[in-house]
Structures are given as C-alpha cells and as structure tokens.
Amino acid sequence: MPELPEVETIARGLAKRVTGDVIDSVWLGQKKEPLKSPASAIAATLEHSRIAAVRRMGKHIVFDLDCVGRTLLSAKGRGPNSGRARSKAPLAQPSSTPHAEADRSVRPTRAQWIVHLGMTGRLQVCEPQSEVVKHTHAILKLSSGRELRFVDPRRFGRLSVAQAGDFDAAGIEPLEADVETFLPLFQGRKTPIKSALLNQNLLRGVGNIYADESLFRAGLRPRRRASTITRDQLGKLLVAVKEVLKEAIALGGSSISDYVNSDGEEGFFQLRHRVYGREGEPCLVCKTPIKRIVIAGRSSHYCPKCQK
Numbered sequence: 001m002p003e004l005p006e007v008e009t010i011a012r013g014l015a016k017r018v019t020g021d022v023i024d025s026v027w028l029g030q031k032k033e034p035l036k037s038p039a040s041a042i043a044a045t046l047e048h049s050r051i052a053a054v055r056r057m058g059k060h061i062v063f064d065l066d067c068v069g070r071t072l073l074s075a076k077g078r079g080p081n082s083g084r085a086r087s088k089a090p091l092a093q094p095s096s097t098p099h100a101e102a103d104r105s106v107r108p109t110r111a112q113w114i115v116h117l118g119m120t121g122r123l124q125v126c127e128p129q130s131e132v133v134k135h136t137h138a139i140l141k142l143s144s145g146r147e148l149r150f151v152d153p154r155r156f157g158r159l160s161v162a163q164a165g166d167f168d169a170a171g172i173e174p175l176e177a178d179v180e181t182f183l184p185l186f187q188g189r190k191t192p193i194k195s196a197l198l199n200q201n202l203l204r205g206v207g208n209i210y211a212d213e214s215l216f217r218a219g220l221r222p223r224r225r226a227s228t229i230t231r232d233q234l235g236k237l238l239v240a241v242k243e244v245l246k247e248a249i250a251l252g253g254s255s256i257s258d259y260v261n262s263d264g265e266e267g268f269f270q271l272r273h274r275v276y277g278r279e280g281e282p283c284l285v286c287k288t289p290i291k292r293i294v295i296a297g298r299s300s301h302y303c304p305k306c307q308k
C-alpha cells in the first residue's frame with residue numbers, strides 16, 4: 001500500500017510530466033470497482049480539460065483541471081453526474097447563445113480528478129504505442145501525444161471527479177501541522193497512540209511503517225494511550241512524524257510493495273527502517289531486540305527499552 005511519501009513522490013513526478021497538457025479523450029474499462037464517480041461523469045469532466053496542477057492530498061493524487069470552453073457545469077445546471085457520453089463528449093455542446101463569441105467569454109470551469117492508488121494502483125505516462133498491460137482501467141489521451149494510464153491489478157484504487165474545491169480529504173496534513181493543530185487530535189483519546197496516528201480522520205496519510213518509525217524516534221510505545229502523553233512528548237512526536245515523512249520523500253518513498261513510479265519504472269529507495277520489519281533484530285540505539293505486537297490488526301514494532 002503506497003503511503004504518504006510514495007504518493008507525494010508520484011504526484012511530484014506526474015506534475016513534472018503532465019502539467020499544462022490537455023486531455024483529448026478518455027477510455028474507461030468495464031470494471032466497476034475503480035470508478036467512484038459514474039464513468040460518464042469522469043469522461044465528461046476529464047475530456048478537453050487542461051491539467052493545471054497535480055498534487056497530493058493525504059494519500060490521494062489530485063489533478064486540478066481547467067475545463068476551458070466546456071459547458072459541463074453550464075447555467076442549465078448540468079452537474080458532472082449527469083454527463084451522458086462515456087467515451088466521446090462532443091466538444092461544442094448546444095448552447096443557449098447563438099454566437100461562438102459568447103462561448104469564448106465563458107469563464108474556465110474548474111474541476112478535480114482524484115486518484116487513490118489503493119494497494120496496487122499505478123499511473124503511467126507512456127507513448128501510445130506501448131503495450132496496454134492487463135488491468136488497465138483508464139487511458140487518457142493527451143494533446144502532447146502521450147497517454148496517462150491507470151493500472152490496478154487488485155482494484156482497490158479509486159477514480160473520482162469533483163467540482164473545484166469540493167474535494168477535501170479528512171484530517172489534517174501532517175507536514176503542514178503545527179503544535180497547536182496537532183495536540184488537540186490526541187488529547188483525551190484513550191486509544192493507543194499507534195491507532196490514533198493511523199486514524200485518517202485525525203491525520204492524513206500516515207501509514208503503518210511511518211507511524212512505527214515516528215514513535216521510535218519520539219520514544220513512545222505504540223500501545224501507549226494517547227491521553228497519557230504529555231504536551232512535550234506530543235511536540236516531539238510531531239517533529240518525528242515530519243522528519244520521517246520528509247526523509248522518505250527525499251529518498252523517493254520506500255519501496256515495500258510492487259507499484260512503480262509515474263515513469264513506469266521501479267524507482268524507490270528504501271528508507272532505513274529503525275524498527276519496522278526488524279522483529280528480533282537489535283535496536284540500533286541500545287541493542288535490545290525489537291518487539292512486534294499487533295494493535296488493531298496491524299503489526300507494530302518497537303524497542304522495549306528506548307520507548308516508554
């Protein structure tokens with residue numbers, strides 16, 4: 001499962017490659033699971049839109065779109081969910097104004113394409129002649145001649161569209177959090193701190209590996225009740241979470257699963273885990289064997305001496 005640093009790396013890679021490109025047409029596969037919005041809405045929103053930006057929100061990849069010259073969200077009140085055409089949305093849809101001039105005065109409509117990679121989803125930028133691999137669920141033909149493809153063997157990934165600004169991932173962005181926004185998330189919470197860190201309604205996108213690594217750096221046991229952690233310790237934890245995520249982003253995300261970066265090539269370096277996946281191995285600080293326990297069904301690794 002790609003975690004925040006991987007998604008950040010992929011979003012940055014995509015931003016470099018496709019920002020400014022225009023989506024000429026969209027092909028969507030027959031499988032229902034990957035489509036969180038209706039196929040017709042996705043096609044109608046994406047086709048003829050210009051990719052203004054690509055960024056990460058939590059573990060989502062958000063494409064900000066300028067739908068220039070479109071009547072998708074026209075004054076008639078047609079929402080994105082009412083689009084009819086699955087494949088070819090006509091460029092010029094019937095307009096109430098008789099003059100082409102008037103069309104050009106229509107302000108660009110903004111929308112978003114939101115991709116969640118799930119367990120095995122990948123976004124590939126490739127040449128049209130490159131083989132369409134099995135489990136390809138979406139192909140966007142770009143004006144530059146390239147294609148942007150969504151491939152996902154296990155189909156836990158999700159594609160959806162939203163009107164500009166509509167999409168808002170739950171929780172706060174860990175890299176943008178300050179102590180004032182971070183502390184209240186945990187105060188009074190009786191759950192283990194590990195569970196609280198993984199709770200996507202509190203923090204966006206902190207997954208299992210990075211939670212374990214952050215708790216080690218902050219000297220906190222994963223099972224420790226969140227409510228018993230002092231203000232100073234929570235401050236340390238926030239610093240640790242940011243450090244771990246930034247290091248992993250700098251390394252290009254750690255490669256635990258088999259997904260690839262937006263070039264379609266294996267591209268990630270492994271963060272040197274201090275506790276994650278090191279059960280029984282000596283702590284890098286005190287040599288005590290690392291312990292593994294299960295909290296809410298997830299493996300948690302910690303040093304029984306360094307973490308209290």
Ligand SMILES: [Zn+2]
Nearest residue numbers: 283286303306
């Ligand atoms: Zn230790």
